[in-house]
Amino acid sequence: MSAAASTPELPAPAPTGQALTGPALTSLALARAEVDRCAHLRNDLDWLDAAWSEPATRVLVVEGGQALCDFGAEHARLIFVEPASAPDGVRFLLGVDEDQVAYFGLSGPLPEPADAGVRAAYLREAGPLLSDRDAGLLAHAVALSNWHETFTHCPRCGAPTDPFASGHARRCPVDASEHFPRVDPAMIVLVTDDADRALLARNAMWPEHRVSILAGFVEAGESAEQAVAREVAEETSIDVTAVTYQGSQPWPMPQSLMLGFRAAAPGAQEIKVDANEIAEASWYSREELTAAIASGSLRLPPPVSIAHRIIESWYGTELPGSW
Ligand SMILES: [Zn+2]
Numbered sequence: 001m002s003a004a005a006s007t008p009e010l011p012a013p014a015p016t017g018q019a020l021t022g023p024a025l026t027s028l029a030l031a032r033a034e035v036d037r038c039a040h041l042r043n044d045l046d047w048l049d050a051a052w053s054e055p056a057t058r059v060l061v062v063e064g065g066q067a068l069c070d071f072g073a074e075h076a077r078l079i080f081v082e083p084a085s086a087p088d089g090v091r092f093l094l095g096v097d098e099d100q101v102a103y104f105g106l107s108g109p110l111p112e113p114a115d116a117g118v119r120a121a122y123l124r125e126a127g128p129l130l131s132d133r134d135a136g137l138l139a140h141a142v143a144l145s146n147w148h149e150t151f152t153h154c155p156r157c158g159a160p161t162d163p164f165a166s167g168h169a170r171r172c173p174v175d176a177s178e179h180f181p182r183v184d185p186a187m188i189v190l191v192t193d194d195a196d197r198a199l200l201a202r203n204a205m206w207p208e209h210r211v212s213i214l215a216g217f218v219e220a221g222e223s224a225e226q227a228v229a230r231e232v233a234e235e236t237s238i239d240v241t242a243v244t245y246q247g248s249q250p251w252p253m254p255q256s257l258m259l260g261f262r263a264a265a266p267g268a269q270e271i272k273v274d275a276n277e278i279a280e281a282s283w284y285s286r287e288e289l290t291a292a293i294a295s296g297s298l299r300l301p302p303p304v305s306i307a308h309r310i311i312e313s314w315y316g317t318e319l320p321g322s323w
Pocket of ligand 1: 172173176
């Protein structure tokens with residue numbers, strides 16, 4: 001037996017100074033990916049032509065935010081087509097997997113479903129059911145497809161723009177200005193009080209019983225942390241401290257990036273809701289939340305949302321129900 005083998009396992013060294021840690025929330029349903037985006041290939045026209053003439057290349061067609069998915073198999077999966085049978089439309093390189101298979105997205109008419117279990121689905125429905133590879137490809141393709149379907153003209157001169165960089169940018173043929181996919185940052189925050197109760201609110205546009213944590217868009221010239229404090233104060237008159245980043249996931253419906261936070265509401269602050277935006281807001285202990293969900297008086301956001309995951313991380317275990 002070697003000296004190394006008989007040495008008892010040493011405890012991990014105590015952290016010194018600032019520890020390098022990742023976000024608190026991992027494996028968010030729409031923040032999974034496996035395929036290398038290969039940005040360096042987006043302007044390599046020879047490589048792109050060769051990839052498009054390769055029958056093994058997979059093309060994911062997206063129309064109106066939907067793609068074909070096979071829900072009949074044990075695990076849901078995306079339906080791809082070969083380049084030769086892809087419809088006309090704006091094409092974009094999604095990446096190359098570890099087997100050197102290239103993936104393209106295409107914004108165009110969906111093919112006819114060939115099998116009984118195959119139908120068009122939105123990212124919100126299919127995303128959580130797909131593998132890491134397919135969830136990442138679908139989020140990427142839906143985000144770019146939404147952008148190409150919407151941002152078709154130059155914001156400077158109004159001329160129709162042309163895709164370039166394999167569909168990851170558009171250029172104006174009149175003034176040569178270049179335009180990149182729009183991503184709108186939005187923050188979402190779980191606020192807790194001194195008793196570790198969570199602040200849940202119902203948006204004025206939501207049906208009865210549906211609640212979530214507070215959210216809003218980050219405004220121009222504002223940090224995400226400033227947006228957290230501003231939105232919580234605007235919507236509930238609560239002042240927060242200790243704003244802490246939890247994780248993010250794309251929410252391309254049509255073009256958001258959700259930035260998740262926790263924040264503290266110190267002292268006994270009174271909730272005063274902005275009635276235009278928030279119908280009601282209250283503090284809930286874990287026990288109160290459990291009872292409210294069991295009685296049907298509260299319904300929480302679905303597991304695909306970062307809201308669900310942040311609430312769950314506070315709750316401590318799997319949440320009992322959702323929209
Ligand atoms: Zn222009």
